[in-house]
Amino acid sequence: MAKADKKKKRLIIRTIVLLLLVSVVIYAVAFKDKVKVLAVGDMAPDFELVDLEGNKHRLSDYKGQGVFLNFWGTWCGPCKKEMPHMEKLHKEFEGKDVQILALTIKDPPLKVKAFRDQYELTFPIAIDKTEVVKEAYNISPLPTTFLINDKGKIQKIIKWAMSEEEIRSHMESIQPK
Amino acid sequence: MSKIKCQCGHENPFGTVLCERCGRPQTEEAKASQLVDMRYEGSARRSQTYNRSIVDRIWNFFSSVKIGISIIIAVLVTSAIGTAFPQKLYVPATTEVELAAYYERLYWLFGTAYYKLGFHDMYNSWWFITLIGMLGISIIIASVDRVIPLYKSLKRQRTKRHPSFMKKQRIYGEGPTEKPDVSLGKAEEKLKKLRYNVKTEDGALLAEKNRFSRWGPYVNHTGLIIFFIGILLRGIPGFYVDETMWLLEGDTKAVPGATGYYLESKKFTMETYTKDEAGEVFGEALDRVGMIAKNYQTDVALYKDKEGALPGSGDQEFVKDYSIIVNDPLNFDGFNVFQMDYRQDEDLKSMTFQLMEKSTEKSLGEFTVNLVDPEQNYEIAEGASVVLSDYYPDFDGMENGEPKSKSSIPNNPAFIFKMITPEKPKGEMSFVAIQQTLETEENAYKVKFVSAEMRDKSGFVVRKDKTLYILLLGGIIFMIGVIQGSYWNHRRIWIQKGLDNELLIAGHTNKNWFSLKKELDKVQDFADLPAYEDRQDKESNLEIKEGEQS
Known part of the structure; x- marks a missing residue:
């Protein structure tokens, strides 16, 4: 009896030790370079930026609403193409608890204002002067759009310019039920 | 079983x-x-005894020293191959396609194979990490499987051994003595003087010293495992940061990897040695080489988001001013910011223009455009002003008749100016780029480029390494293990009474048999013990005998 007990104990100990060691190795392999990158399902990092009109926008103030967070640049061709669609849908979804926030990185304010006037944009536009939000969201290509749901979680990351239909369906997807 | x-x-x-x-x-x-x-100690290594379930088989696989050595060889070979061509980090390519092309262009088929197999980014490849992981597992399991039985058998060992055990030792001697009990007593006395731990039992004696030396390899392995743990921790957020950062003079930017901190560059300075201070000796060298750098320095200010302030809110507090020079980084909150690189006179800061009447070449005055954050209106003189209608920081030709900028960095600025003068109060439009002026219709006035102001750029590396002390601890324990195992030897001497007046002596050490024999000789002289022989070293036995004869 004692021998069987000992054998069982040994098997359990060995299994636990092996599982532990192997899972450490798997962890090391799986997470070798994915640490920094923001992924779908993560909480969207909070920030506070001042828009061109001087209004403060905190991401956390929009809890309970969907946020269409768009990173763009005045010089970026594809961004220009999706701006009019965004403007149109902004008007449509404003009352439906979906908010557009457009952030440019290090653009001269003069250019951004000119751009806004040219395209008659009414949604809030802010300049991320210190690149702190860009850093937090790990932005590389422009445009990049983060769809943030009413709980503040990232629902989708889109790294290209979208058509009106695409934007509409995405905005519907983050509309609170 | x-x-x-x-x-x-x-x-x-x-x-x-x-x-x-x-x-x-x-x-x-x-x-x-x-x-x-x-x-x-001839104990049962558990690994070699049970081989029944899958778990036991995997366990035994890792417990095998042969497998351990094979893994080490595999790591050595792959590491060696990894040094054949440059690693990804040192290749001037950003995309995967460029990388593949680079290796193919320079190293043909070998380069392609190298790239395809992942040797170009070896330290991040799954197979290399797996190999290191297997090495770690092997070290842990093989050590555990050996150290426990060894500890047990050394602890359980009896003073009196069976003569067959003594006879099979490398150092062995037997022979009659006049007074065995006296000899044993004297041997005990002498061995104690030689700092042995002596135990006696029923006409037998065991003298032992430096048993701790046997734990050396396991201490060493523990250090190695701690070292591996340290490296593993680098992958966990908050333990390790290694980022690069470019910062222009006058700019304030978020420090990558250090959320909530901002760095402002106030000034970049590069100094070179002048001939005067170099003196006679190095003056020649200066003549030969040209410029020799003396100092690279960036004067910075560090800011931090206030308690509870969100990133981007601009609600920051000043932390400190610092002059970062090479090897003297800015320290804060576990981070180090190192001066690593610079670009001088490559980045435009502002441009100064003249508003000029074309016919007379008479200037109405100058104005300066800040290229990073330009103003809209420039008052020049009474009734004369310039309006910046549009601005293209990185002008890249025309597209559908419209000027285009390819980034927001002022690499190749172009402007559309509206010139308002007393003669032309409605304004004249002019497109001004470097070396180029376009007008829609013939203007009376023009904007003429006067000068440009550049600013320097500093390249920093931002580093934080909380694992450093873990690596240091691992390294120290590793070395303690090496020292413990190599500078001390575990020596044992057994003496016991045989039949009649016979005494048996035997000795064992894990290394350095010469010293054991030297000590044994001293005991032998003092206590009148029978002669012994080293049964693996016939030559030295011969020497002893020859020595005795002369």
């Missing part, structure tokens, strides 16, 4: 070579051999 019962009555685990208690050989092989293998 039954136990092995020795003649002395002790029950040994299956796989035992030498009885844990009395030392009698238990296997046929050990009985037949001249000398016994004292590795792990």
